[in-house]
Amino acid sequence: MTDLFTHGDAPQLIGSRCGDCGVMTFPTQADCPRCMSEAMEETLFNRRGTLWTFTTQEFPPKSPPYKAGVEFEPYAVGYVEFEGQARVEGRLTEPDPAKLRIGMEMETVLIPFGDGVTYAFQPVGNG
């Protein structure tokens, strides 16, 4: 499998686009889940999108598989809708549901996680 995201100051998620029907997937995959095409090409997601839905994780997930490597702290996850592309699930940098709302603008960032980094979505400005 290829990487999930690009590195650097302006990270972007890496997905696949179907050369036949245009569907975008995350992460990359070899076949189109809509039209069975094998003409999938690697492509990048926009950096910004809007929060489609979210929740919090307030009890520790079982480990394995969870690998945060630090004492458990509640976090939030959500789906961000990238216009004309897809809705992608990821951790959110803001764990307080009172500070999150459906429709707010979000940006892809990288956060330290376990031994390395992972992608997350961060509210833009004050949301």
Add this chain to the structure above:
Amino acid sequence: MTDVAIVGLGLHPFGRFDGVTGVDMGVYAARQALGDAGITWDDLQFAFGGSGSATLGDGAQPDTMVSRLGLSGLQFVNVSNGCATAGSALAVACDAIAAGRHDVGLVVGFDKHPRGAFDPDPATLGLGPWYGETGMLLSTQFFAMKINRYMHDFGISEATLAKVAAKALRNGALNPNAWRQKPLDESEILGSRRLNHPLTQYMFCSPDEGAAAVIVCRAEDAARYTDRPVYVRAVTVRTRRFGSFEVWAPWLPIERGHSVSVDAARACFEEAGVGPGDIQVAQVQDSESGAEIMHMAECGFCADGDQERMIADGDTEIGGRLPINTDGGLLANGEPIGASGLRQVYEVCLQLRGDAGARQVPNGPTVGFTQVYGAPGVSACTVLTR
């Protein structure tokens, strides 16, 4: 389909039973169902046995029951299909009879899950290890995110989430086989620990232990076994379509598709020749409070958003217009996935036979419905009549 009748019912209580294996519970339920039909193991031509954990290497497979109940040489097939395992086992059993292959058989399901939320290996779901490592492989998150969006779109309140859980626990208190038999009021439910916004501890069901079994036969033979048969008018199993929002999806297309339960329920009603408005008692998958609310609409019982008023008016209570989850549902019974869908069928059969005791739906219901839903987007429905 009017080919199949349910003529025997068995259920091992749901909950936690130290020292009792999954197969022990399955054998208990099977013996009870055989006794209810007045037959013995040797009379069975086939069995379908459902267990989620056994198929993942945790506990004995259902077909090991033959060494407890009789090495009679019958056809015994193990079934595993996520949280819809039991519904799927019933579907293939009905097909076996409808196809003319067999006359009478057993459908049994059991599970004995460890405490806490399900934690599958992401590889078994076709997902990369990163998805579990970064803390997204929790079915509870999916349910919370689906209802969060649904509340935003259709005006369902947190109070309604609490009302659903309170009803489940009230009904559970009337069910001696339920795991949770202590009613809680809405403020206790809303005030319990939040697990996944907007859902609190008592709005979720938990994986647990239990077993259920039914004896099925050709409809025309039903009178040989019982004077109160329940007929399987339809049983359907469907998987997710492109664009539907299902559990454990790292991405969703922009294009929205309807839920798998919409397809399964619609096909079930069509095959049965009845509509949602004809149903007098229903069991739907309430993995958490929001799931019951959303499944009411997905199964065709109301329009999106109508649940707020229906639940406030008591429509889904045992004495209401459409009693839902009369045995306490998953919220009061927990979820042993191999047994869960058969528990729903067992409950509707009891209701149609008039055997539901303190939780009996009044005025003799004649048409019932069940819907079981599971990862990663599978739904099984039945329409049952007496």
